[in-house]
Amino acid sequence: MITISIMAATLMQTLDSTIANVALPHMQGSLSASQDEITWVLTSYIVAAAIATPLTGWLSDRLSVKRLLAISIAGFTLASAFCGLSETLVQIVASRLLQGIFGASLVPLSQSILLDINPRDKQGQAMAVWGMGVMVGPILGPTLGGWLTDSYNWRWVFFINVPIGALALFGVLTFLPSRAPRHEVKFDAFGFVTLGLAIGAFQAMLDRGEQLDWFGSLEIRIEAIVAALAFLYFLAHTATAGPRSFFRYALLKDRNFATGACFIFVIGAVMYATRALLPPMLQNLMGYPVATTGLVTAPSGAGTMLAMLLAGRLLKRIDARVLLLSGFLISAFALWQMMQYTVVLSVSDIVWPGLIQGFGLGLVFVPLSALTFSTLAPELRADGTATYSLMRNIGSSIGISVIQTLMTRNTQVAHANLAANVSVFNPAMQSLLASGSRLQLALLNQSINQQASMIAYLNDFKVMFVATLLVVPLILLIKPTRQVSDDAVAHAAMD
Structure with a gap:
């Protein structure tokens, strides 16, 4: 029952790495977001999980594994519900940040618990089961996300976590034995904060740069300075703190x-x-x-x-x-x-x-x-x-x-290059422009938009x-x- 409970929690977290991807165009329309803004739904989750993952070991020592796992499952499930209820881009990005923070501990804790509850001769089988469970999530994600979005709407991509999370939380609270926290490991708060600030500011700069004309914007300049200073402080601290450092220089x-x-x-x-x-x-x-x-x-x-x-x-x-x-x-x-x-x-x-x-x-x-x-x-x-x-x-x-x-910028560049050929000086365009048909011109513009976007996608693949x-x-x-x-x-x- 412990295995089933923690694998349900793990599956819930790994599903979210891919399940939202196919629903992005539907979210974009519902939340009135641009194509580059809607990717914040993905990057906010990944960045939050990246920053919070190194906290797992210290938190499990301070709170105990059972308590941390229960808090992570409950928080992830609640954040999933908030994602589904979101009405604006700000709300869903904030909810995804919470998802990433609470979900960061689920995979490493599940692996650790499976190793603890199985004897050494069964640990290989346990890791095989765990590995298969971790891999199933990203495989099922696109198919399940597509079916939920098509049959209901994109909000069910997140609501699906609620029943799974409730069952996983019940199983963990019921069957996982409690152990006293150790309070032994010291945490390098300064190193963690400076690295987290550097990553967060740099990611914000990348996400907002295209909209705000990059370094022509005061906000982008501030984010770049904060990211650079925080990272420099992190490097200096890492070089001088020795074994107490958040990052092991060795x-x-x-x-x-x-x-x-x-x-x-x-x-x-x-x-x-x-x-x-x-x-x-x-x-x-x-x-x-x-x-x-x-x-x-x-x-x-x-x-x-x-x-x-x-x-x-x-x-x-x-x-x-x-x-x-x-x-x-x-x-x-x-x-x-x-x-x-x-x-x-x-x-x-x-x-x-x-x-x-x-x-x-x-x-x-x-x-x-x-x-x-x-x-x-x-x-x-x-x-x-x-x-x-x-x-x-x-x-x-x-x-x-x-x-x-690159996708946003290359689309604009390709559109400008293609539209430059729509001219009275282009023999292929003369009859179309002379007719003055608005329908034909609208269809031509739609075709140019499609081809420009395709060129931008191909450049990204390149x-x-x-x-x-x-x-x-x-x-x-x-x-x-x-x-x-x-x-x-x-x-x-x-x-």
Whole structure:
């Protein structure tokens, strides 16, 4: 019953990583938000989870695991209800921030509890069950989100968490044994606050920059200064605080870990940015129903799960760096396929690149975790796991913001370039302009808008394709190792 309860909580949290993506166009209309504003629904959740995740260990010591898990489930469930009841963009972004804060502890706590309640000879099976549960959420998310939005409305994407959360909370309070808090671990509040402030201000700058003309705006300049100063204070504090620091400087001395952190940053940016781009493209440009959008984007998660299961077996026979290289090249090939998209696409044109990209990323996760933590000292693994997760989340939020900013700007540039050809000096346009038909001109403008948006999407896929290839040479910096970490599958499932 403990396993069922905590897996329900974990599933609820992992579902929210993808379930809202397909509903974004519907939220955009309902909340009167622009295309770049509606992505705040995704980035606010990711940033809040990134900042709050490192607090898990300290809070579990101060409050006890059971109490922290109960508070996290209750808070996440209540925040989900607030998301569904939101009437404005400000309300839903604030609710998503709460979701991220409360949901940050659910996955690491569930893994820790499963290890605690199972004997050592059963821990491998427990991690397999936990890993499958973690992977099922992102796979079901697009399909379930599409069905709920199509059959009811986008608010049920969040309301679905309420019954699941209530059952999980009841199970935890009823069956999970209580343990006294330890109050032993000291928390570096200054390091946490400065890093959180730096990440928050930088994310706000990225999210608001396109609307406010970047550094032409006083707000953007203030956010940039706050982010820079906070990060400088964080670096200075980290360098002088020693072992009491929120961030363990010794982690950077491990070449494999430092390289792996760079890899997971890029993976987070590419993976989440792709998932944020495809649903609006399919629904707004190509007229796909939201339920169909969910179905055609779900195979990406299935490809990831299949590759992770395969990679776990291959690691014992093949150099992890070879698997890593293969995964990145497969992912790059999928992005190259997406660069060939046109405004007319069949279902297979969407499904296969998504499945291939998911497979490539899944092939990266397990060997990357194995290589990243293989040379790390045991006493640094807890901090390493938190930092690894933090880098993935920061990469995801920055990736979504940057790609959406490029999308908005490139659409305007492409529209201006295409509209420049609508002139009396263009022989192909002379008869149309001479007729003066408003209907024909409106249809022409609609076609230009569609083509401009398509060009912008293709440019975004090209940026992600280039970023994926540029990170590949970093594999040369990773030390080869014949020992595969026993925690590799667990770490990979967390990502």
